[in-house]
Amino acid sequence: MYKVDAIARRILGWKLNRWDKWFDFEKGIFIHEHEFQPExxxxxxxxxxxxxxxxxxxxxxxxxxxxxxxxxTGTGETLAQAITNAAYSIIEQGSEAMTSRLWSKLC
Structure with a gap:
């Protein structure tokens, strides 16, 4: 769950509302963890x-x-898993892969 939570918050910009859901301010909706399974x-x-x-x-x-x-680069058993792994790698690499402009948008 940590990987998906990091992607939801840092890349998609969703705010953690509770331990099991986020809030998407752009759309004004709540997203439960079972409704967002990118892997x-x-x-x-x-x-x-x-x-x-x-x-x-x-x-x-x-x-x-x-x-x-x-x-x-990200790999996985499926394309969805590869995308999720690559996105998480971007978050992990942080300083090199993302500019300060991007971080300001994400946080």
Whole structure:
């Protein structure tokens, strides 16, 4: 859950409302953890792709289980898992992969 929570909060900009749900200020809705499963649902993973594109990342699909966002690569058993892993790698690498402008948008 930590990986998904970090993505929801730092990339999608959702605020933690309770231990099991976030609030999306852009849409004005609550999202429960069972409603956002990017490792298992490609539509949810594509929300991450679209947001990272807005922040200037280039998305490259390198097959059914590998993707890149600029120079950050993620792999997984499925495409959705690869996207989620790459997004989390961006968060982990922080200072190199994200500019201060991007961090100000995310936090």
């Amino acid at each position: 298992h649902n490609l539509d949810h993973a594509m929300l991450i792709v679209e947001r990272l594109k807005e922040y200037g990342f280039t998305y490259t699909n390198k097959g059914a289980s590998e993707v890149c966002f600029n120079d950050v």
